[in-house]
Amino acid sequence: MSIKNILYNPIPYLLCLMLLGCDKDEVSSDDYLDYHTMTALELPFNDTWFVVWGGRTIDNNHHATLDDQRFAMDVVQIQNGSTFIGDGKQNEDYYCYRDTLYAPGSGKVVEMVNSVAENIPGETNTDQLFGNYVIIDHGNEEFSVLAHFVKNSITVMVGDLLDKGQAIGLSGNSGNSTEPHLHYHLQNKPSIGHGQGLPAQFRDYYVDDVFVFRGEPVRNQSISKTN
Secondary structure, three states: OOHHHHOHHHHHHHHOOOOOOOOOOOOOOOOOOOOOOOEEEEEEOOOOOOOOOOOOOOOOHHHHHHOOOOOOEEEEOOOOOEOOOOOOOOOEEEEOOOOOOOOOEEEEEEEEOOOOOOOHHHHHOOOOOOEEEEEEEOOOOOOEEEEOOOOOOEEOOOOOEOHHHHHHEEEOOOOOOOEEEEEEEEEEOOOOOOOEEOOOOOOEEEEEEEEEEEEEOOOOEEOOOOO
8 A cells, every 4th residue: 555545545544443433523522622741751662653543633533533532543654655565464564563562651551451363454353442452541640542462462461560661562453453553542531442532742752854842643744753
């Protein structure tokens, strides 16, 4: 799949990178539009990732219709205009597959699943939407949700205290996902599928090689912690 198709025709390609509920045509509550993230968040990955869905409008982010994922993002890795090498029929073909993911902020693991089988690319699991996931309590009613990990790759347990930047697992293709990627969102409740989504303002990162002191990744941006 070319970058052109990702940029200008994302729905057939990445529809299932969104969680169920995106058939709505109106944004969720605007209660937190002026919210400022209290946790000092950093991007939960190294290398450069591409934002497929992200931002505050439905055009930029189909998660915006969902209460808990109002400000979520889906990210992948791209090289030479594609997210994969070869024919893309195996998870191993994808550039971000098994890439290490990290805690975006210090906190405590309050919920996780590590046993969901991965999908064959192009298929999806609508019974276990988030697949393998981790929820981190940062305090101040801010909880990070990272989803779609490789089965049994998560190296932390419920109750573990994490440092910002600590490795927690590998990027995969479990749950309601058609190809390996990372789903991330911030919410105000400690349980999956509950609460209200919060804007996640990351610090000290680069957007298309331009330094951002504090910002929210938006669709079609290439983002990284280092230039």
